[in-house]
Amino acid sequence: MIPAIHASPTALKPLDQNNQGTAGKMPRLLAVANQKGGVGKTTTAVNLATALAAVGKRVLLIDLDPQGNASTGLGVKRSDIRKSAYDLIFEEGLNAAELAVPTKVPGLYVVPSSMHLAGAEIELVTAKRREYRLREALRRPLPFDYVITDCPPSLSLVTLNALVAVDAIVVPLQCEFYALEGLSHLVKTIDRVRQHFNPKLDIHGVLLTMYDPRNRLSGAVADDVREFFGEKVYQTVIPRNVRLSEAPSYGLPAIVYDMKCPGARAYIHLASEIIRREKKLLTEQEIQNQNNEHYTKEEAV
Ligand SMILES: Nc1ncnc2c1ncn2[C@@H]1O[C@H](COP(=O)(O)OP(=O)(O)OP(=O)(O)O)[C@@H](O)[C@H]1O
Numbered sequence: 001m002i003p004a005i006h007a008s009p010t011a012l013k014p015l016d017q018n019n020q021g022t023a024g025k026m027p028r029l030l031a032v033a034n035q036k037g038g039v040g041k042t043t044t045a046v047n048l049a050t051a052l053a054a055v056g057k058r059v060l061l062i063d064l065d066p067q068g069n070a071s072t073g074l075g076v077k078r079s080d081i082r083k084s085a086y087d088l089i090f091e092e093g094l095n096a097a098e099l100a101v102p103t104k105v106p107g108l109y110v111v112p113s114s115m116h117l118a119g120a121e122i123e124l125v126t127a128k129r130r131e132y133r134l135r136e137a138l139r140r141p142l143p144f145d146y147v148i149t150d151c152p153p154s155l156s157l158v159t160l161n162a163l164v165a166v167d168a169i170v171v172p173l174q175c176e177f178y179a180l181e182g183l184s185h186l187v188k189t190i191d192r193v194r195q196h197f198n199p200k201l202d203i204h205g206v207l208l209t210m211y212d213p214r215n216r217l218s219g220a221v222a223d224d225v226r227e228f229f230g231e232k233v234y235q236t237v238i239p240r241n242v243r244l245s246e247a248p249s250y251g252l253p254a255i256v257y258d259m260k261c262p263g264a265r266a267y268i269h270l271a272s273e274i275i276r277r278e279k280k281l282l283t284e285q286e287i288q289n290q291n292n293e294h295y296t297k298e299e300a301v
């Protein structure tokens with residue numbers, strides 16, 4: 001059951017890093033990525049993060065896109081931004097929790113974007129350990145259960161930093177004719193990242209977005225995507241819903257702006273589906289670890 005979310009000023013509490021009960025924990029790191037523009041990455045990152053916070057998870061959203069739509073969609077004003085995701089990439093030793101800006105959603109924090117990120121691409125070319133900068137900032141105990149990264153629409157070095165840093169990727173796909181176009185490029189990039197930088201990188205799931213049941217094409221695209229990706233495709237489908245596109249102009253996630261709209265409900269479903277997948281993964285990993293332990297002990301005997 002999802003508790004009601006009230007965007008109240010009391011939610012704007014700075015992060016007390018020592019008093020969260022999760023300060024010593026490795027968060028689960030997810031990136032929302034697809035190099036195709038306008039497929040619903042930011043809408044997904046913002047509303048998924050909100051839905052996870054609504055069920056009591058502590059969530060950090062990192063806005064890696066110089067467009068800054070996730071930051072403004074969460075009500076962060078450009079004038080209020082002191083340190084941003086740019087600093088997280090370039091300033092060694094910075095802790096993401098120190099940059100976390102509280103939002104109106106209790107439990108949800110954001111490391112905002114800044115225009116500097118537009119130049120990050122060029123600066124990264126000559127930077128030391130350029131693919132690992134974000135990984136080094138995020139692979140440490142943090143006072144969050146989930147860190148969700150909203151990627152820009154490119155397979156740039158900034159996006160590569162996100163793919164190298166995270167455990168798994170959520171890939172939004174718009175239900176339109178060209179949905180699968182360019183996807184092989186993303187899949188190849190993921191394979192390359194696995195080979196060279198992050199062997200455990202996984203596709204967490206493929207999310208069908210902007211689904212229109214009245215449009216036969218939407219259904220046909222959804223079928224194609226399910227045939228291609230099989231069980232990786234989330235059962236939850238995000239419908240085309242104007243409330244999702246209105247909400248950011250009020251600086252609010254759709255789940256707060258209109259919790260009952262079909263788009264908000266779909267993202268709440270998605271969060272439960274993701275939590276279920278996470279639990280299943282964890283159980284599988286525990287079984288695997290137990291088996292490994294068992295074999296190691298047998299070898300030792
Ligand atoms: N399910 C939906 N129904 C209606 N409009 C949507 C939906 N999802 C996203 N939109 C709108 O579509 C546009 C693109 O969405 P969004 O910004 O989330 O995509 P994006 O992949 O992050 O884009 P970019 O590649 O530019 O970062 C936005 O105006 C957004 O409000």
Ligand SMILES: [Mg+2]
Pocket residue numbers: 041042043065069151152
């Ligand atoms: Mg975006």
